[in-house]
Amino acid sequence: MRVFVTGASGWIGSAVVPELIGAGHEVTGLARSDASAAALAAAGAQVLHGTLDDLDGLRSAAAASDGVIHLAFKHDIAFSGDFQGAADADRRAVETIGEALAGSDRPFVIASGTLLLAAGRVGTEQDGHGLAPAVTALGSGPRTRAATAEITLSLASRGVRSSVVRLPPTCHGDGDHGFLATLVGVARDKGVSGYIGDGSNHWPAVHRLDAAHLFRLALEKAPAGSTLHAVADEGVPIRAIAEVIGRHLDLPVVAVSPDQAGEHFSWLAGFLAADSPASSALTRELLGWQPMHPGLIDDLDKGHYFHNPSA
Numbered sequence: 001m002r003v004f005v006t007g008a009s010g011w012i013g014s015a016v017v018p019e020l021i022g023a024g025h026e027v028t029g030l031a032r033s034d035a036s037a038a039a040l041a042a043a044g045a046q047v048l049h050g051t052l053d054d055l056d057g058l059r060s061a062a063a064a065s066d067g068v069i070h071l072a073f074k075h076d077i078a079f080s081g082d083f084q085g086a087a088d089a090d091r092r093a094v095e096t097i098g099e100a101l102a103g104s105d106r107p108f109v110i111a112s113g114t115l116l117l118a119a120g121r122v123g124t125e126q127d128g129h130g131l132a133p134a135v136t137a138l139g140s141g142p143r144t145r146a147a148t149a150e151i152t153l154s155l156a157s158r159g160v161r162s163s164v165v166r167l168p169p170t171c172h173g174d175g176d177h178g179f180l181a182t183l184v185g186v187a188r189d190k191g192v193s194g195y196i197g198d199g200s201n202h203w204p205a206v207h208r209l210d211a212a213h214l215f216r217l218a219l220e221k222a223p224a225g226s227t228l229h230a231v232a233d234e235g236v237p238i239r240a241i242a243e244v245i246g247r248h249l250d251l252p253v254v255a256v257s258p259d260q261a262g263e264h265f266s267w268l269a270g271f272l273a274a275d276s277p278a279s280s281a282l283t284r285e286l287l288g289w290q291p292m293h294p295g296l297i298d299d300l301d302k303g304h305y306f307h308n309p310s311a
């Protein structure tokens with residue numbers, strides 16, 4: 001297939017591109033900077049110069065493709081106070097690509113998240129995208145993002161083989177700059193490896209290379225309107241994560257009270273407090289996806305999170 005990939009230069013996208021090319025697909029990646037364009041060209045992809053706001057460019061690239069994987073998200077503005085602006089741009093991009101693919105039966109795969117899917121139990125692919133009270137409580141930006149996932153699934157009734165891949169809060173691996181790397185950085189800064197309360201709350205997790213494989217399977221064969229879970233570890237207790245970090249950095253492992261969590265962990269506190277296990281049993285059965293790469297604790301134990309002083 002000729003596959004148009006947005007966010008192709010990102011953490012997940014830079015694993016998805018070689019996964020696609022290795023399976024014989026041709027990739028055109030959206031790049032908003034010369035550095036991203038060079039990285040894509042080096043990976044063997046064609047480059048479409050542009051941004052998520054270039055809706056005409058997105059429309060024609062989608063129309064010229066045999067399928068689209070949408071991974072771009074304005075994390076830069078989302079995590080500096082304008083999540084709503086990022087979510088609005090995301091929705092416009094999804095609507096534009098969806099219009100371009102309508103009636104073609106071509107695949108359109110987007111990324112979403114498993115965090116706060118189902119309070120007090122293991123979230124599954126059958127849980128909806130927009131209704132969890134915990135998501136609603138986060139404000140209008142996350143609500144918009146959840147609505148975008150619903151819009152994507154609804155494209156199934158308009159002749160698009162659409163699917164949503166929900167990613168866990170940590171898609172780990174060598175070179176990660178996400179939540180897990182941030183947690184390691186907080187431990188370095190504070191001189192202790194902390195968890196909130198008794199640390200028995202759980203995060204699901206996946207290695208980014210396993211996540212990339214699932215995006216390819218979704219593109220190739222997910223039925224229209226599928227919700228898929230890129231979850232390898234169903235739920236790793238946050239205290240177990242803090243213990244590995246403490247051991248590698250030779251720091252004490254300490255409980256941080258919920259009252260102090262905001263001060264200690266800054267913006268990460270809300271995410272770190274979440275108890276959000278998730279299952280991928282239905283995804284594995286549907287697509288034959290089988291994670292092959294190290295689980296979260298084994299990957300942390302490999303040490304690469306602790307060799308990079310900026311992490």
Ligand SMILES: NC(=O)c1ccc[n+]([C@@H]2O[C@H](COP(=O)([O-])OP(=O)(O)OC[C@H]3O[C@@H](n4cnc5c(N)ncnc54)[C@H](OP(=O)(O)O)[C@@H]3O)[C@@H](O)[C@H]2O)c1
Pocket residue numbers: 006007008009010011012013030031032033036050051052053071072073074075111112113114167168169170171178
């Ligand atoms: N990683 C996770 O653990 C995780 C968990 C849950 C959900 N997700 C979702 O999965 C998707 C991929 O995440 P990721 O971790 O790969 O994110 P990432 O590393 O931040 O990559 C984001 C990508 O979007 C591109 N981008 C940002 N703003 C853009 C703009 N205005 N125009 C065009 N491209 C733009 C970036 O381009 P540059 O390379 O030029 O910056 C990059 O390619 C996102 O939707 C994310 O929210 C990720």
